[in-house]
Amino acid sequence: MRITVIGSGFVGQSTAMRLVHRGLGEVVLIDIIEGLPQGLALDIKESSPVVGFEPTIVGTNDYADTAGSDVVVITAGFPRQPGMSRMDLLGKNAGIVRSVVEQVTPGSPNAIIIVVTNPLDEMTYLAAEVSGFPKERVIGMAGVLDSARLRFFIAEELGVSPLEVEAMTLGSHGEAMVPLPRQATVGGKPLTDIVDEAALERLYARTRDAGAEIVGLLKKGSAYYAPSASASKMVEAIVRDTGELLPVCAWTSGQYGIRDVYVGVPVRLSRGGVSEIVELDLNDDELAALRAAAEGIRAKCADLSDV
Numbered sequence: 001m002r003i004t005v006i007g008s009g010f011v012g013q014s015t016a017m018r019l020v021h022r023g024l025g026e027v028v029l030i031d032i033i034e035g036l037p038q039g040l041a042l043d044i045k046e047s048s049p050v051v052g053f054e055p056t057i058v059g060t061n062d063y064a065d066t067a068g069s070d071v072v073v074i075t076a077g078f079p080r081q082p083g084m085s086r087m088d089l090l091g092k093n094a095g096i097v098r099s100v101v102e103q104v105t106p107g108s109p110n111a112i113i114i115v116v117t118n119p120l121d122e123m124t125y126l127a128a129e130v131s132g133f134p135k136e137r138v139i140g141m142a143g144v145l146d147s148a149r150l151r152f153f154i155a156e157e158l159g160v161s162p163l164e165v166e167a168m169t170l171g172s173h174g175e176a177m178v179p180l181p182r183q184a185t186v187g188g189k190p191l192t193d194i195v196d197e198a199a200l201e202r203l204y205a206r207t208r209d210a211g212a213e214i215v216g217l218l219k220k221g222s223a224y225y226a227p228s229a230s231a232s233k234m235v236e237a238i239v240r241d242t243g244e245l246l247p248v249c250a251w252t253s254g255q256y257g258i259r260d261v262y263v264g265v266p267v268r269l270s271r272g273g274v275s276e277i278v279e280l281d282l283n284d285d286e287l288a289a290l291r292a293a294a295e296g297i298r299a300k301c302a303d304l305s306d307v
């Protein structure tokens with residue numbers, strides 16, 4: 001498998017490193033900055049004898065080197081700075097996402113595109129529009145990250161291993177994130193039996209603001225270890241054709257009463273991209289929140305034509 005990672009900044013380079021370490025395929029790392037992807041690829045390759053992996057990575061500034069990619073991960077674009085919302089990036093990053101999709105798709109017409117650039121839901125829609133690819137082959141990474149953050153915060157609160165915690169968030173990557181308390185478990189027991197309503201609300205609020213918490217601490221740039229782990233998880237499901245159930249920004253066609261908009265929903269990911277959107281048993285409040293998130297994204301996507 002050939003996996004192109006566009007953008008060699010913090011998210012792109014750490015994603016590329018994780019993909020190579022896991023032996024998921026030949027990785028092509030690309031950026032507009034000359035020397036950056038080449039230097040990073042060389043540095044990663046030089047670690048191969050110590051870490052123990054096949055050094056299958058190239059760095060380039062030339063899209064010809066990305067031809068024939070099976071998966072394309074788009075991380076090119078500006079990250080948030082303290083005080084910024086993800087939506088503040090819309091104008092700046094729309095041009096970048098449009099340009100990279102136009103350049104990468106002619107050589108890789110059968111690729112699956114995973115968008116990471118923010119604002120996530122709107123950039124995923126834009127990538128789908130510009131590529132013209134079938135919508136099941138254009139998806140966005142947010143739900144795996146938000147769910148991981150929530151799982152970690154629950155584990156930290158209860159003093160248990162994060163591996164014992166299952167939880168999922170849907171909706172948008174931002175204010176309209178939709179946590180699913182009834183689906184969350186700790187050591188197999190329902191989370192709602194273990195913590196009270198006030199604790200749940202606190203955990204959700206921290207998850208919703210988790211990106212901003214890290215931006216505030218870093219002062220410059222945004223998170224990349226958990227984001228790159230999440231993007232790599234999605235690549236792995238595709239490359240290994242696992243059909244794993246993951247929360248992903250995907251194109252809806254009537255599921256949950258939502259149609260023709262990108263929003264975070266549980267999907268089965270496999271070699272062809274989204275093989276199924278899974279309809280969980282949501283209650284009325286959860287459904288209303290998911291539909292509201294979808295309508296918020298739809299409105300913002302309409303604004304894209306003015307950018």
Ligand SMILES: NC(=O)c1ccc[n+]([C@@H]2O[C@H](COP(=O)([O-])OP(=O)(O)OC[C@H]3O[C@@H](n4cnc5c(N)ncnc54)[C@H](O)[C@@H]3O)[C@@H](O)[C@H]2O)c1
Binds near residue numbers: 011033
């Ligand atoms: N979806 C998520 O959950 C999530 C999580 C973290 C970060 N992000 C987003 O990912 C993006 C990247 O974050 P980062 O921390 O890596 O930023 P960064 O500034 O470290 O890296 C961005 C890279 O993109 C490159 N770039 C810019 N224009 C390009 C172009 N036209 N072609 C190729 N490369 C180009 C830059 O040169 C830079 O190397 C941001 O938009 C950030 O908000 C999303």
